[in-house]
Amino acid sequence: MADSAGWSLTESDPGVFTGILHELGVRGVQVEELWGLDSDLLKDLEPVYALIFLFKWVGNADPATMDGNLQDPPQDHYFAHQVINNACASIALLNAALNIRDPNVTLGDELTNLQAFSEGLDPETRGWTLSNSEKLREVHNSFARSDPFHLEDHQRPDDPSEDAYHFIAYLPIGDEVYELDGLKPKPVCHGKWDANASAGGWTDLARSVLERRIATYPAGEVMFNLMALTGRKSRLEAQLEALPVESSGERFELEETLRGIEERMKDWETENALRRHNYIGLIHAMLVELAKQDRLGAQIEAAKSKMKERVAERKAKGEVMMEDD
Template identity: 40%
Template sequence: MSEAGNWCLIESDPGVFTDLILKFGVEGVQVEEIWSLDEDAFTNLRPVHGLIFLFKWQSVDSKPDTSTVASNPPSSLFFAKQIINNACATQAVLSVLLNTTHEHLKLGSSLSEFKEFTLAFDPHLKGLALSNCDIIRNVHNSFARQTLFEFDQTNATKDDVFHFISYVPHAGRLYELDGLQDGPIDLGEIVEGQDWLGKVQPIIQQRMLKYNTGEIHFNLMALVSDRKMLLEQEISSLEKSSTESSVSEISRLRGCLADEEAKRARWKVENIRRQHNYLPLIVNMLQMLAEQGKLIPLYQTAKQTAINKAARQAKAKSKAT
């Protein structure tokens, strides 16, 4: 992959991904985090349009069974090679958005024009077009976290590398879309009436089992229909009825709606904090503490606390052995 392009790393967080989608101009969908592969985890989130999976990259991931790479995928399936480092988060999101046709999803002018423009491109050209799209890159980089220092990652090992891929149902088949591969991975037919989530769950589980016992660096998110929109539609529909059961259900749904609005308010605050530059505040606080003669004593106290903690941990470890 090219080092050019200056794409930032993006945190794997549903609030970040939902805001990313909104800034692309997309309406009618949001992202939710999935904590379990059990059926119950998806029950209240349907319809689910696609899954975004984050995992620790290892060398085995670069060598899939070539027989599973779709030799002649449908022309309607959007698949782009990843050309730029750090772009896999946005690429995974786009892989779901640009392959979803659902009444709830309104793609917006920017992505609709991009999809139409790249329709006849091969995967490599699609990747180049994506990496050179100012709108997509600027939205992506708007989620750069403010840091106090720049870290040299030139010596980072493969154990430090994380990667996003997507799983989407499309044209009656299930696909894994990974920009580092030669093409979309065909995971088989989705029989009419079959729940595609039931087909993808064991595939993700099997992938996780490739790692050592105790490995927890995974994250799974789902692109789902806008929960607030669905709740408001359901409440509006029930309000046309005057039965006792509908009144009770409306009350429950209003509680769910309040929870959803509170979650979005929390996401908004968290995203503002992620993008805020705290460096001037920290520098001023350090200067004030130094002027008051409190900086060095605080440092010494913190240092001693760290030493004591390390000693307690070492003692506890020696007793355990």
């Protein structure tokens, strides 16, 4: 992967991912966090277009021992490589969104043009096409937490002890379930799913794949996160519109569910606005004003006293530390 200058790390947060899609012009899809993969939960979110999985990256597996097979889907599909650092969240999200084939989901002008421009290109060139999109980079970076002390990766000293995390997508393409990992040369096929089955469909197969993957990590490892790209809101709105007026009970239930979804999305908008705001200037101005009013003396002395207590406690436990820790 190339230098990541200009691309920020992205939080694994459904509000962030939904915000990225909406600002890129995608309509008819939201991202929901999943706390499990039981069939009832997934059924409530139908239609589920894709799953976005975050995990601790420990290197690519040997293809000979890897779960699934590296192969291109026979159907028309979209797959882009990740060619720079820090972009894996947006690459996984777009690898998923650009494979949705549902008339209720619209991509918007930006992604429609990117998809058309990328037609016939190999995955690496597609990756460069996405990474060189100013619009995509601006939207991606706009959801990074404000950090006045941010260092680009080429300025940041390497820390071999720091864990690396990676986003990938699982989704159906035709009658097979694929894993789209931008760090792998091709999509990974995990086999066929039965579209006529009465159970959870493609997500049943994806669940077994994820369970096997998680089982390869040491017992007690919890640093995983799973989100679903879903068209649930559009489905519920269509159901509500189709209901006869006399179905008051069912109509009330649907309206309440939709109201809850809309309120959550408004909360996400507020969180995203707060996430983007830099409070350092405000804090600095408040401290300067308090200092002018000579109102910081007591707080400074209390902080010094607290630090001395912490030093004494650690020394009592035999910990070695500097006096001014």
